[in-house]
Amino acid sequence: MNEKHRQLTALTVSAILAAAALATSFFERTLTAGLPLPPGVKPGLSNVAVTFACAVLGLPYALAVTAIKAGFTLLTAGPTAALLSLCGGLLSVLTMYLLLKIKTGRLSYAGVSAVSGAMHNIGQLAAASAMVGSAMYLSWLPVLLLSGVGFGLLTGVILNAVMPALMKLKWFR
Amino acid sequence: MxxxxxxxxxxxxxxxxxxxxxxxxxxxxxxNSRQGETAEIVCDREVLYTIRLSEVKEPYEIRLENGITVAVEPGAVFFASSDCANQLCVRTGRLTRVGQSAACLPHKTLIRVTGRDKTAPDALTG
The missing domain is CATH 1.20.5 (Single alpha-helices involved in coiled-coils or other helix-helix interfaces)
Structure with missing residues (x-):
């Protein structure tokens, strides 16, 4: 596979991943709409797509998927939610990238996803604090860390399960 | 892999x-360990109200100009209603302990519970 072909494949796959992320977000929102989830607590299943992009395609593609997710939030939930989504997403992707890059070989996708899930919530909280000009929700952070880690672990376990199968595809080699 | x-x-x-x-x-x-003493309502980075929660005897509501209603009870404060879309502020629920806060980001409004006076020590030992 030459370089151009590789780039084209990455572009196409990241577009598919972005679409999958949006569809998952939407599905998740419908699924959790009736549940009395505490503020900020979300499964974040679309991070399966983001983590996949980060692991297989690289940081720029993962950032692009995150930006598209935030754009979708802007359209469906307004600027406040979009900014939170973007800040959380960026911090989460960068964490993910670093953890995948240092390749300690110790953390599996479950660990990477759990840590970046927690960072996602920290990023959102930082953005919220900046918006109201006060270190708010610090008391709420434990709850968010708990949910970030828990759901991150869940999406990571999904990745652990599907990655071996996906890596067999000719595309990614 | x-x-x-x-x-x-x-x-x-x-x-x-x-x-x-x-x-x-x-x-x-x-x-989340200490009972809150003071509640503050902050709008656009400006403290609009400071309420001594221990002195509240009867529940009452404060209507803000931006469409938010904050409820005050003995020892607790919370967003009673807001005209914002996501209602996260209302869902955050009652704040009773030091350090707890809730915000309505679309309206840049925050309520937070703090300790007694920030300058006063919690306790003194001889």
């Missing part, structure tokens, strides 16, 4: 998770 197959969790994953949970637990103890 191969070593990741067939194994959902590794020891290092659990250590990472445990570390974050420990942090969460410590933060929880740090921030």
């Amino acid at each position: 191969k070593d990741k197959a067939g194994r959902f969790l590794r020891p290092a994953d659990l250590i990472a998770v445990a570390a974050i949970l420990l942090l969460a637990g410590a933060l929880w103890l740090l921030t």
